[in-house]
Amino acid sequence: MLLVFGVGDERKDLDFNQIITCEDCGAYGSFRVFMTYTACTVFFIPVVKWNKRYYVQTRCCKTLYELRPEIGKRIAGGEKVEILPHHMRKIHVQSAGAQYHYKKCRVCGFDTSEDFSFCPKCGTRFAKETVDKEELHKRGV
Numbered sequence: 001m002l003l004v005f006g007v008g009d010e011r012k013d014l015d016f017n018q019i020i021t022c023e024d025c026g027a028y029g030s031f032r033v034f035m036t037y038t039a040c041t042v043f044f045i046p047v048v049k050w051n052k053r054y055y056v057q058t059r060c061c062k063t064l065y066e067l068r069p070e071i072g073k074r075i076a077g078g079e080k081v082e083i084l085p086h087h088m089r090k091i092h093v094q095s096a097g098a099q100y101h102y103k104k105c106r107v108c109g110f111d112t113s114e115d116f117s118f119c120p121k122c123g124t125r126f127a128k129e130t131v132d133k134e135e136l137h138k139r140g141v
Helices: 069-076 133-138
Strands: 005-013 019-021 028-042 045-058 064-067 088-092 101-104
Touching: 028 069, 045 069, 064 069
Parallel strands: none
Antiparallel strands: 005 028, 019 028, 028 045, 045 064, 064 088
């Protein structure tokens, strides 16, 4: 009998949506919430999970926070929870010299730093290229 098992670190993105104004970069965006854990797998199916940790990452500047476990468990359980500043501990901040990339709609002129495929204002598909904030300023936008 052949038994395939293993132990490794895993990541699971959680279904969560909260609109925010980022305290680090000032952009309008949202949180990405995920859980990391160590799992023992049998035939590639996780059987036992331990060392669970919950994280929040801003979609705009990618600042990473550790989320309090009780809030993370509630989100993982499907509860509608509002993440407040005291629920998080900042772990990593994007370097100050980093450039944030913006997408600009060629039809209505709407620009965003979010990773949208379509313009949220008019529905036009964004071009594959991104433009940094300085380039938008040079173009007079």
